[in-house]
Amino acid sequence: MTPSPPWPTYHFSKIAIKAISDLRLDWNNRFPDKAAAVGVAWGTIIPNNAHPFQAVVISFYAESQMAEMGQHVVKVDGMDVINFLLPKDFPRFEGKIIDYADNRGFFLR
Amino acid sequence: MSTLAHDFNNFARHFPSMPIRWIALHYAKRHLKSHQRIPPDMAFMLTYVMWADRKYSDSQPRVPAGSPDGGQWTSGDGGGGIVDTIGSFVDIPLQFVSMEWGTLIAELRPAFGTDTGRLCVYQFGDQSVIVPGPNNFSSQPNVTWASTWHGQILNDNVRRRF
Numbered sequence: 001m002t003p004s005p006p007w008p009t010y011h012f013s014k015i016a017i018k019a020i021s022d023l024r025l026d027w028n029n030r031f032p033d034k035a036a037a038v039g040v041a042w043g044t045i046i047p048n049n050a051h052p053f054q055a056v057v058i059s060f061y062a063e064s065q066m067a068e069m070g071q072h073v074v075k076v077d078g079m080d081v082i083n084f085l086l087p088k089d090f091p092r093f094e095g096k097i098i099d100y101a102d103n104r105g106f107f108l109r
Numbered sequence: 110m111s112t113l114a115h116d117f118n119n120f121a122r123h124f125p126s127m128p129i130r131w132i133a134l135h136y137a138k139r140h141l142k143s144h145q146r147i148p149p150d151m152a153f154m155l156t157y158v159m160w161a162d163r164k165y166s167d168s169q170p171r172v173p174a175g176s177p178d179g180g181q182w183t184s185g186d187g188g189g190g191i192v193d194t195i196g197s198f199v200d201i202p203l204q205f206v207s208m209e210w211g212t213l214i215a216e217l218r219p220a221f222g223t224d225t226g227r228l229c230v231y232q233f234g235d236q237s238v239i240v241p242g243p244n245n246f247s248s249q250p251n252v253t254w255a256s257t258w259h260g261q262i263l264n265d266n267v268r269r270r271f
Contacts, residue, residue: 023253030210031251039249043231043240057240059249072246084242084249086226 007074007083008093010108017077019100020058027060035060037073037080040098042089056098056106210251211238 012020020038027035043057061069061082073080085093096108211231229248231238242248 026253027210027251033250039252041240041242041249041252043238043252046237046239057238057252059252061247061249065247069246082246084240086241086243089241 007085008090008095010076010093010096010098012077012079013097013099016098016100016106017079019106020079023058024060031062033062033064036063036066037061037069037082038076039082039084040093041084042086042092056108058098058106209233210253213248213250216248 024035037060039057039059039061041057041059042054044052044054046052066073069082072082074083075081083093092108098106099109100106211233213229214232215228215230217228217230226241227244227248229240229242231240231252238252240248240252
């Protein structure tokens with residue numbers, strides 16, 4: 001499947017950018033393959049004892065993956081981002097802001 | 110009640126099985142990353158939390174589920190427990206961010222010729238995160254638990270949607 005360009009247009013809040021920066025530091029402290037581009041996805045969370053729900057999932061592509069992934073990088077608010085999204089989820093992100101709160105995680109508004 | 114005590118109350122209520130020392134260490138780690146040092150008042154708070162954690166142990170009874178104070182530590186005699194005690198000492202904001210990372214355990218690829226993407230499954234202990242994505246490039250090897258808090262409240266060992 002080829003991603004359907006153009007990717008949805010969205011932005012990050014300043015708080016979300018700071019949270020991503022914190023997560024990048026934590027990733028780099030934990031994993032030898034350093035964080036490179038930010039991965040943005042829409043995931044389904046399945047708790048062990050409650051109903052599933054969906055949310056923005058933020059992660060990183062590691063430096064070793066960038067040779068393969070470089071062509072998929074887009075710039076969003078100055079950050080290298082790789083959208084790991086299906087076309088059916090594009091409307092969720094189009095025109096939205098990815099924000100962050102400590103008691104909510106990342107969310108769209 | 111101080112902001113710190115209020116946040117401790119909330120966190121203790123949401124994670125009734127989590128040791129208070131874990132919360133304190135987590136907070137210190139986060140603060141160090143942002144500010145490079147721990148100010149004296151926070152160092153005092155953390156020291157006090159460590160001391161109080163020995164007094165209010167993990168096996169100490171909590172306020173029962175269903176109560177507005179559910180999950181808080183209690184002395185069992187109606188006292189305020191660790192949270193109120195801390196609140197009498199300090200009044201600084203407390204923030205939490207999870208640093209747990211889920212690991213990719215499976216990639217479920219659709220049959221050839223379909224256009225539904227694939228499913229990447231990440232495992233967080235007893236919970237899973239499933240991320241659908243394109244077939245023609247790699248998925249992330251790990252995702253963060255911090256990204257999965259949205260849409261739920263945590264209370265009395267039960268995770269609920271809102």
